[in-house]
Amino acid sequence: MHPHGATGPLVAALDIGGTKIAGALVDAEGQLLTKALRPTPATEDGESVLRAVTDVLDELRAVPQWPATIAVGIGSAGPVDALHGTVSPVNVPGWREFPLVSRVSQAVGGLPVALTGDGVAMTAAEHWQGAARGYDNALCMVVSTGVGGGLVLGGALVPGPTGNAGHIGHISVDLDGDLCPCGSRGCVERIASGPNIARSALGGGWQPPAGVAATAAAVADAARAGDRVALAAFDRAAQALAAGIAATATLVEIQVAVVGGGVANAGPVLFDPLREHLSRYATLSFAAGVEVVPAKLGTDAGLVGAAAAAAESLRLEGFTSAP
Numbered sequence: 001m002h003p004h005g006a007t008g009p010l011v012a013a014l015d016i017g018g019t020k021i022a023g024a025l026v027d028a029e030g031q032l033l034t035k036a037l038r039p040t041p042a043t044e045d046g047e048s049v050l051r052a053v054t055d056v057l058d059e060l061r062a063v064p065q066w067p068a069t070i071a072v073g074i075g076s077a078g079p080v081d082a083l084h085g086t087v088s089p090v091n092v093p094g095w096r097e098f099p100l101v102s103r104v105s106q107a108v109g110g111l112p113v114a115l116t117g118d119g120v121a122m123t124a125a126e127h128w129q130g131a132a133r134g135y136d137n138a139l140c141m142v143v144s145t146g147v148g149g150g151l152v153l154g155g156a157l158v159p160g161p162t163g164n165a166g167h168i169g170h171i172s173v174d175l176d177g178d179l180c181p182c183g184s185r186g187c188v189e190r191i192a193s194g195p196n197i198a199r200s201a202l203g204g205g206w207q208p209p210a211g212v213a214a215t216a217a218a219v220a221d222a223a224r225a226g227d228r229v230a231l232a233a234f235d236r237a238a239q240a241l242a243a244g245i246a247a248t249a250t251l252v253e254i255q256v257a258v259v260g261g262g263v264a265n266a267g268p269v270l271f272d273p274l275r276e277h278l279s280r281y282a283t284l285s286f287a288a289g290v291e292v293v294p295a296k297l298g299t300d301a302g303l304v305g306a307a308a309a310a311a312e313s314l315r316l317e318g319f320t321s322a323p
């Protein structure tokens, strides 16, 4: 018998991003029973993107354990509007205020569907299974192509009315800084995202080795080898992240900041200057001493988190993350 045989309720989780749409059946222990994956036809019309979602759902529905599914949890690239059940992902132009919740509900025979932003989903995952486990007050962030995040306060996930709360990437930390695609200036993301770390290093005269793409990972390699421009690019990103974390700690009193995403894979090249800058920005007694730790869950965080966030918002019985 399968170790996770149909012994308890399951949540069908969807993780929707600009490049891929992933799905899984998740049990009450956070284990993934089965996974399905489709590329996101991001440049196509809304119905074609939806078809990729329903293809993923059809694959999940074909699994023998599907009848134990009691709800669907969606974590989507934002902005999302959980209040109205719509999504408008920046990188999926075919979806603008697209009624994803009702369309997914139709596709699964009317099961309850909960929608949240991907930053909030990642936070739910880290709180349930990862580095924020055991903390009642945490900021979790994803630093990769963009910078996202989410909050746990008083032991509960705080998605906000529309599912976007904790979006630390678009806090301004440089008052007259570079224009951000969001319309503001000097956002954390404009300084600390992977592409912006690479941009900063290139602007300082750094060049990747022949045949290597100019990515944040390549800048991290150079920084580890002692390249001063590469080190400065990571230091600047770390400073922006530290200012955002300090602002969050000062506003709502967090105990831990969990940092995940591709840029966090740089390790000490990012985390050492981050902790150093944080000690300079988070100075008041109640904000000082915030721990900064790497995220624990990898690529499955979005799926685990979509299930956890659904369990919490729908108050699903039998799921360990339900309050």
Ligand SMILES: [Zn+2]
Binding pocket: 169, 170, 171, 180, 181, 182, 183, 184, 185, 187, 189, 190
């Ligand atoms: Zn911005």
